[in-house]
Structure formats: C-alpha cells, structure tokens
Amino acid sequence: MNKNQLIENVVEGGTNILVYKSKKSKKGPGLKDDFPFYNPAMELNRDLSILICQWLIDNSKKKLNILDGLAASGIRGLRIANEVCGEFNIIVNDWNPKAYDLAKKNIKNLNLKNIVAFNRNLNSLLSDNKYDYIDIDPFGSPVYFIDSAIRSICNEGIIACTATDTAALCGTYPKVCLRRYGAISYHSIVMKEIGLRILLGLICREAGKYDKSIKPLVCYCTDHYFRIYVQILNGTGRANDSMKNFKIIKSKNLFSPKNENIDIGPLWTGKLENKKIITKLITMLFERKLNTKKELWKLLDLLEEEADAPNFFYTTDKMASLLKKSPPKMEVVFERLKQKGYIVYRTHFNSTGFKTNATISEIEKVYK
Incomplete structure (x- = not known):
C-alpha cells in the first residue's frame, strides 16, 4: 500500500x-x-x-x-x-x-x-x-x-x-x-x-x-x-x-x-x-447527538418553510442590480411584501433568495 x-x-x-x-x-x-x-x-x-x-x-x-x-x-x-x-x-x-x-x-x-x-x-x-x-x-x-x-x-x-x-x-x-x-x-x-x-x-x-x-x-x-x-x-x-x-x-x-x-x-x-x-x-x-446537528437543523428549517412555497425564486441582490438600486435587507423585502398581503418564503437554494406569490412588478415596487 x-x-x-x-x-x-x-x-x-x-x-x-x-x-x-x-x-x-x-x-x-x-x-x-x-x-x-x-x-x-x-x-x-x-x-x-x-x-x-x-x-x-x-x-x-x-x-x-x-x-x-x-x-x-x-x-x-x-x-x-x-x-x-x-x-x-x-x-x-x-x-x-x-x-x-x-x-x-x-x-x-x-x-x-x-x-x-x-x-x-x-x-x-x-x-x-x-x-x-x-x-x-x-x-x-x-x-x-x-x-x-x-x-x-x-x-x-x-x-x-x-x-x-x-x-x-x-x-x-x-x-x-x-x-x-x-x-x-x-x-x-x-x-x-x-x-x-x-x-x-x-x-x-x-x-x-x-x-x-x-x-x-x-x-x-x-x-x-x-x-x-x-x-x-x-x-x-x-x-x-x-x-x-x-x-x-x-x-x-x-x-x-x-x-x-x-x-x-x-x-x-x-x-x-x-x-x-x-x-x-x-x-x-434533537433527540440525537450528531456533529452536524446545528447545520442540519438550519437546512431542515429552511426546507420546512420552503415546502409551502411556489416554484423558483428571486434574489435581492440580482433584483437590485437589474433595477440599478441598492439591495435592501432581506427583512425589508419580506416586510414590504407581507404588508401588501403577499406570502414570502426563504429558500435554501440561495442565501439572498426568496420565493413569493407576488408578481415581478409588485416585487420591483419594493425597491422604489
């Protein structure tokens, strides 16, 4: 060997x-x-x-x-x-x-x-x-x-x-x-x-x-x-x-x-x-001793939330780039969309990503 x-x-x-x-x-x-x-x-x-x-x-x-x-x-x-x-x-x-x-x-x-x-x-x-x-x-x-x-x-x-x-x-x-x-x-x-x-x-x-x-x-x-x-x-x-x-x-x-x-x-x-x-x-x-418990919980927590979400996602930074605006914080995007009656979800696919039932035009208004 x-x-x-x-x-x-x-x-x-x-x-x-x-x-x-x-x-x-x-x-x-x-x-x-x-x-x-x-x-x-x-x-x-x-x-x-x-x-x-x-x-x-x-x-x-x-x-x-x-x-x-x-x-x-x-x-x-x-x-x-x-x-x-x-x-x-x-x-x-x-x-x-x-x-x-x-x-x-x-x-x-x-x-x-x-x-x-x-x-x-x-x-x-x-x-x-x-x-x-x-x-x-x-x-x-x-x-x-x-x-x-x-x-x-x-x-x-x-x-x-x-x-x-x-x-x-x-x-x-x-x-x-x-x-x-x-x-x-x-x-x-x-x-x-x-x-x-x-x-x-x-x-x-x-x-x-x-x-x-x-x-x-x-x-x-x-x-x-x-x-x-x-x-x-x-x-x-x-x-x-x-x-x-x-x-x-x-x-x-x-x-x-x-x-x-x-x-x-x-x-x-x-x-x-x-x-x-x-x-x-x-x-x-939480009933087990696993070295990755914290990371695995974070993943499962995101997947649990994402289970109810529509297909495909947006990202706050790319949306801002397309609109030539400064990207707002994720919390701000979520809050503004929720105030308009939309549902917003985090996604495990991208750290700046989110899924929502809002239209692209409604999302763009959040950046104005």
Whole structure:
C-alpha cells in the first residue's frame, strides 16, 4: 500500500470505523482514486440519511431491507446498522475489493449482526433483490442506476440518491445534461433549482415506465451536490398523476436577466419537500447527538418553510442590480411584501433568495 494510503480511525454519530485516508476536498464530494475514500464533508448528508431511515422503519410494519449500493468507505451503511433502531437488514455493497474487505473488517469490529458486505456490480445486485430503501451515492451521476433501482424498490420504499455532476445539471455543460438526463438545462440564477428538478424529472419518467409514481420527501442541493429522498408508489393512476408534474417550462417565466424564451426540461414541477415528514425529522434530530446537528437543523428549517412555497425564486441582490438600486435587507423585502398581503418564503437554494406569490412588478415596487 502507498504510504499516503494508510488506514485511519474516524468517528461519526455513534459509530467508530476504520477508513482509508484518501485524496479529498474539504468541502466537495471528494476526488476519485483507486481507494474507497472517506469524505468528512459529506457527514451532514449521512446524518440526514440516518434520520430518514429511522423514520421509514418507525412507520413500517415489516422488517425492512436496506441497500447502501455504492458504499465506498462503507460509513453510511455501517452507521445505519449501528445507529438506527428497529428491525431491518442492510447490505453495504461496493465494486472495489478494498472497500469490501474493509467493510467486512468494520462489521466484525462493531459486532453488527444485521449487516453484510457485498462486492458486486450495483445494477446486477439490484436485479436480484427487492429493497425498501436504496441509497445511491456515486462519484458523478446516478443515472446509470436509476432504472434498476426503480425496478428493485418495494412499494412505498425510498430511493435516496446523490448527484455530483452539478455542472451538467446547472447548465454549464448542457450537452452532457441532455445526454444523461434527457433534459435541457439552463445556466441562470435559478440553475440549482432547475438542476434538482431535472434529476427528479428523470426519476419520475423512469418510474412511469413501470406504472410507478414518485413522492419527493426531502430534496436539496449544496454547492457541490444534489441530494434527493423520494418515495416510490405502485399504481397506474398514481403514475399518471405523477407524470402531470413532468413538464417543459419556458425561460421567460423565470427570474433572469436574459431576454430570451427557450424551453427548459422536461423536469419535475411538483413539490420538492414533504412538510409533515420534515417536521418529524427535526424532532428526531434533537433527540440525537450528531456533529452536524446545528447545520442540519438550519437546512431542515429552511426546507420546512420552503415546502409551502411556489416554484423558483428571486434574489435581492440580482433584483437590485437589474433595477440599478441598492439591495435592501432581506427583512425589508419580506416586510414590504407581507404588508401588501403577499406570502414570502426563504429558500435554501440561495442565501439572498426568496420565493413569493407576488408578481415581478409588485416585487420591483419594493425597491422604489
């Protein structure tokens, strides 16, 4: 083994495991190499998956089957096995033999009885079994596994997936987005929300092929990745209703300085969040000791508020720039719009962003 690829001990949540030291970004999703990397920057991502799995198990009457399909260091699956209470079995799978060997060692060290390690191609594994929760956390795009996951997921099960190909989804590389997701992206102020909706749109379309529908539970983005938790429901009627939210939209209806009117999508135009579930997750969060508790609460608090908001957002600074005005404080914008009878929401997509049922002309009056 290379001297720079030593094994180290890390602790997340209530789990102590061995991982390979690996090249990694302090903020982003990590850098790909031949060793299964552990990325501390994704701890919040994993903490949320602990809460989601606990919610799913708490609301199930059967023993669940869980799959961490691209486990890498294995920490997500190991944490679920060690920290989530209830009746379930879990598989941690990775194509890399080093990841497989280390996962087996960690399972033995933690004395876990409800988890096994596999060393298989994910699509092959998905074709052989049915699961109630499938986690897909690739280096890059999850598109290569979505079809198999849709076929493998049980009714009312949850597919969780991460996409780190943000440049494609956000419109920097539109041809890549079109090839992978079958959708036209749009590089603009609202590109993150468009990218997230394109990802959901792909899952909606793939689910529809098998007479299944999607119900987004928690969907969010950061500077470095998109993450969604979506429940899959069987039934042609539900599938038809779900597909009503799979649409092409026009750029002229979005907040943008560009004077153009092009097609965007197709993408998901329905709700991104389930407010009831997020409220429950916040309660569960405060019952746990997690290193990212403060940051995760801030995110969930924003998502809980945003669950009621209309699609797409404005930003105070860009609006001011377009109107050649000094940007007012967020509180001032909110107060002035509320005084006129409009509803205003914060958004996690942008720190200066807001969503509202006010028209663009009414928003402009706030700056005068």
